[in-house]
Amino acid sequence: MYRIIPEPPEVAPQIDILLDRAFGPGRRKKTAQMLREGQRPASGLTLIAIENGRLVGTIRFWHLRVGGRVPALLLGPVAVDSDERSRGIGAALIRRGLAVARSQGHGAVILVGDEAYYRRFGFRAELARRMTLPGPVDRRRFLAMELIPGALAPAAGRVHPAGQPEPRRARRAA
Ligand SMILES: CC(C)(COP(=O)(O)OP(=O)(O)OC[C@H]1O[C@@H](n2cnc3c(N)ncnc32)[C@H](O)[C@@H]1OP(=O)(O)O)[C@@H](O)C(=O)NCCC(=O)NCCS
Numbered sequence: 449m450y451r452i453i454p455e456p457p458e459v460a461p462q463i464d465i466l467l468d469r470a471f472g473p474g475r476r477k478k479t480a481q482m483l484r485e486g487q488r489p490a491s492g493l494t495l496i497a498i499e500n501g502r503l504v505g506t507i508r509f510w511h512l513r514v515g516g517r518v519p520a521l522l523l524g525p526v527a528v529d530s531d532e533r534s535r536g537i538g539a540a541l542i543r544r545g546l547a548v549a550r551s552q553g554h555g556a557v558i559l560v561g562d563e564a565y566y567r568r569f570g571f572r573a574e575l576a577r578r579m580t581l582p583g584p585v586d587r588r589r590f591l592a593m594e595l596i597p598g599a600l601a602p603a604a605g606r607v608h609p610a611g612q613p614e615p616r617r618a619r620r621a622a
Contacts, residue, residue, distance in 0.1 A: 470527035479583030515605030555599030
């Protein structure tokens with residue numbers, strides 16, 4: 449049976465391999481990547497699924513701000529090893545991530561993905577309709593959910609990254 453644990457730093461190279469396999473070489477060109485580039489993921493919101501010492505899944509969340517004022521999280525990427533799909537690992541990673549986010553007091557989460565999959569967790573395109581992303585997106589795949597009811601009521605306009613800079617950038621800036 450797999451376990452979901454916080455992402456240990458030394459697993460980052462294996463996560464990159466899993467993400468390259470899951471999304472292909474174009475994964476760094478996605479619009480969502482513009483919201484992650486140069487940012488540190490949200491603290492406590494990088495999780496992995498591990499089974500018999502082997503990485504089988506990953507999820508990360510990132511800090512955002514909508515319209516310059518409403519805080520939210522970006523969910524993604526989430527990926528499960530292709531040999532281990534349809535065992536509920538993806539859902540378990542998402543549910544655990546959302547539970548941690550809720551416990552930390554976050555109000556809302558957005559993502560780019562298939563509503564057919566994410567609807568079960570409460571994500572809806574309707575909730576993202578007044579927001580825009582910094583690159584092209586199929587509006588049917590631009591989804592949001594509220595962890596605190598009403599958190600997205602004032603959320604309109606451009607979505608911007610709002611995390612801490614990655615350590616390397618921080619050093620360069622210093
Ligand atoms: C999406 C992903 C993380 C789901 O992981 P998982 O562990 O297989 O998920 P679960 O076991 O919780 O759910 C699997 C079910 O969701 C369905 N599902 C998966 N992706 C789906 C999608 N894009 N749209 C609709 N249904 C989807 C599967 O068909 C499966 O259905 P089944 O239970 O009837 O077999 C995994 O398929 C993956 O890594 N895909 C490649 C990367 C990716 O697309 N990530 C999401 C980007 S937004």
